[in-house]
Amino acid sequence: QQQVKQSPQSLIVQKGGISIINCAYENTAFDYFPWYQQFPGKGPALLIAIRPDVSEKKEGRFTISFNKSAKQFSLHIMDSQPGDSATYFCAASIGNFGNEKLTFGTGTRLTIIP
Amino acid sequence: GAGVSQSPSNKVTEKGKDVELRCDPISGHTALYWYRQRLGQGLEFLIYFQGNSAPDKSGLPSDRFSAERTGESVSTLTIQRTQQEDSAVYLCASSSQGQTYNEQFFGPGTRLTVL
Numbered sequence: 001q002q003q004v005k006q007s008p009q010s011l012i013v014q015k016g017g018i019s020i021i022n023c024a025y026e027n028t029a030f031d032y033f034p035w036y037q038q039f040p041g042k043g044p045a046l047l048i049a050i051r052p053d054v055s056e057k058k059e060g061r062f063t064i065s066f067n068k069s070a071k072q073f074s075l076h077i078m079d080s081q082p083g084d085s086a087t088y089f090c091a092a093s094i095g096n097f098g099n100e101k102l103t104f105g106t107g108t109r110l111t112i113i114p
Numbered sequence: 115g116a117g118v119s120q121s122p123s124n125k126v127t128e129k130g131k132d133v134e135l136r137c138d139p140i141s142g143h144t145a146l147y148w149y150r151q152r153l154g155q156g157l158e159f160l161i162y163f164q165g166n167s168a169p170d171k172s173g174l175p176s177d178r179f180s181a182e183r184t185g186e187s188v189s190t191l192t193i194q195r196t197q198q199e200d201s202a203v204y205l206c207a208s209s210s211q212g213q214t215y216n217e218q219f220f221g222p223g224t225r226l227t228v229l
Contacts, residue, residue: 006156034217043205043223044205046217046218046219091157100162100209100216100218101170102149102159102218104149104156104157106154106155106156107155
């Protein structure tokens with residue numbers, strides 16, 4: 001049972017464009033939704049995260065939009081740059097202390113072309 | 115300070131052999147996680163250590179997999195009688211204690227290939 005579904009599997013965006021990656025979850029107990037960025041040969045690194053008490057969080061060019069009723073959240077990368085080319089994973093967890101294992105989506109390989 | 119380190123970075127083994135993977139978490143981090151990343155897939159949770167509490171082993175795929183942690187430092191993941199389907203990148207992460215929604219810091223992973 002895949003608890004976090006991510007789409008698309010791959011995405012090509014022109015430099016300066018907006019990259020959008022979507023995720024949907026099933027477990028309503030999830031209350032912490034991070035996005036991780038992974039470059040080849042490296043471990044994932046936290047990019048941005050949101051809790052369900054807000055509908056949007058913005059950090060620089062990266063924005064998470066969260067729809068609690070639809071059980072969906074998305075990552076928007078504004079003014080996409082070649083350096084943003086990486087694999088992006090959405091994830092979810094139950095954030096209470098002692099139960100923070102992450103459930104990951106299957107990843108989106110993003111390529112920004114000049 | 116250094117980040118999470120893992121060794122070896124690559125391991126090639128023959129089917130049926132045992133392998134041991136090592137993780138050194140960030141100093142002071144009490145929580146330690148192991149995940150598995152198969153080619154083209156997301157990360158799968160394997161096991162979670164938090165301080166002196168009993169580990170959460172709910173993600174271990176079979177009894178061939180086990181993990182130990184010495185206090186709040188090094189952890190080893192052992193896979194016995196390896197199978198070809200065990201081929202994957204094994205990632206370790208650590209996080210600090212004391213508040214919820216702690217960021218997990220990942221190591222670079224160990225790429226395991228079972229021939």
